Amino acid sequence: MRLLVLASGRGSHAVNLIEASRDGRLCADVARVVSDRRGAPVIERVRALRVATTVLMPDTAGSRLHPDAERQLLEILREERIELIALCGFMRLLSADLLDRIGAPILNVHPSLLPAFRGLHAQRQAIEAGVRVTGATVHFVDSGMDTGPILLQAPLEVLPGDTEESLSDRLLPVEQRLYVDAIGLIQRGAVRREGRAVLIERPDAPAGAAGPGPTAAGSGTTKGRDRG
Template sequence: MSRARLGVLVSGSGSNLQALLDACASDGFPAEVACVVSNVPTAYALERARAAGVPAVVVDHKALASKADFERALLGVLREARVEWVCLAGFMRLLSADFLGQFPGRVLNIHPSLLPAFPGLHAQRQALERGVKVTGCTVHFVDAGTDTGPIIGQAAVPVLPDDDEKSLSARILAEEHRLYPLAVRLAVTGQVSLDGARTRVAAQATTGELALRSPGAPK
């Protein structure tokens, strides 16, 4: 059985990329990382890709005249790698509706909050500033808004009294690494699908893994 070909877009260290690479290297996972593309030439995520034997390509947005030029170059790389699904993993650029239209319903993102709370940058800092007691992470389909696409799955993380942005981010990140490969597996196998502004998960895939995890619940 052929595996879905993923293109992973990155801008930074790439720990979520590593989670996807590790998942794709396991027996029976229904996807493979076909290429990794970064808009930042110095991103450590590129080294992670090379270490895994995956093509690592730089498309530097600063070297191109416009967003349209950047997205054309990005699309060219993805098409050359025969990418079927696009996964954003710490990719710090908003994608246009025109670009997303090239992969309808096949672009995923992971965000470090329980959306729709705290979209955009510094979600962990936003959570601390607002004094919430629970935050977490969300995997969602990408639309033209900022972290507004239909939600696939979430995991909750407690906000502890002595948390700072670094400590909270680290605990959220551990859940991201669990959640993203799971969501990718369900998406590429058709077990999760779009239904307007919501998603539906096939009954045989509803194992509780995608349910919002309560803080302190056994893993």
């Protein structure tokens, strides 16, 4: 499976997916990493791993990509024959028109148990709300902010004295494991969507049978802080 990563920040998730594709955790090839920000740390980090990179132009401010940047992205997807797109701390919303034209599945990872604590600083939101449990979610991307159908979730206890930084640090490994698991399900053809419902084929199920997949793919420690 040929995978394209969209990233805006430091590149923690992008690097993890590249490493997973090389150490056997993920049967996919990260063909290219694309950023909307010149100078984003992710660019140099993945170049050091000998992965191709592109910065979309113009990298104007705003919540959505410039139309010229959208056209550039579509051309990259065609040239690279991309089969799956993974958002890794990508700080733009994708327009409904762009989503319709892309055609490939698009995933995002978010550091909360959606639909709770959407948007930025999800870890801070969880602490301020006083919840005892938060977690990570991998979901399909739509044109809203963290509103797409949920694929996998994993819980994490919020500890007394947790700060936004400490909670983020403990969530990151959970996000990373969950993302690899989710992409693996897509790669194996084990995921079926029916409207907003996401069904995961059970390995031991008879042909044609499906059921809801696990809501938790592990516990422990994923987009409130921009770590990409």
